[in-house]
Amino acid sequence: MRVTVRLFARLRDIAGAAELARELAPGATIGDVWRQLAHEFPELASYERSISSAVNADYAKMDQVVGDGDEVAFLPPVSGG
């Protein structure tokens, strides 16, 4: 199955893209998507414990299973205001 990954702020800079398409095995979780990315872009690994994640524009935990066509977003610590 295929998901769209959205990256923001410094995560986007590290990966060099705001949006990526990735193929996953059925049953993959958000955490699996993250680990695949961190393998691809080792600089991301330092964010392991500080990122938040979302699926289809709703906050979601890393152990949530993703589905075909989902939009998975990774968010570094926020700084609005």
Place this chain on the structure above:
Amino acid sequence: MEAAALKGRPTCTSRILNSVSTPLLAIGPAPLALERLAEALAADTAGQSGADGAVVTFLGLVRNHNLGRRVRYLEYEAYEPLALKAFERIAAEIAERWPAARVALHHRVGKLEIGEASVAIAARSPHRGDAYAACRYAIERVKQIAPIWKREFFEGGDVWIEGATADPDNQQARAEAERVACA
């Protein structure tokens, strides 16, 4: 019209539009104006009832210094659909904690010069205590859970500012925002 100017997705903003067409909650590149937020709050049913006695507003500005750096300008980026949902959550938390208070909250994205407003909040309630608390709570929660980032361009470089790990279910963070709001 205002919603379009704020680049809202119709499906996200239509249910929070009020009768004068300024949304209570919005994020986009348009410059902010506190009067529009106050007007939006005045136009709702509670605002029209005559029961309110206070409006408290907050405007967050881009300042020219941060951590000893001379700031030239900021660039804000957001995951807009999730930011709107975070604002809705904040408004719901306020309705739960201060049932008579309502808030309007607009955040800007894009390049902002020194002195420009990045966030505007208005809170309205029958008594000033609740309006002050709700307004302060709203900005504290924005900083905790809204998926918005600022990139600071200063003399000598630029850096993404990274604050809190966004976790809307973190009850400790929520309690801290409430503590600050009621201090």
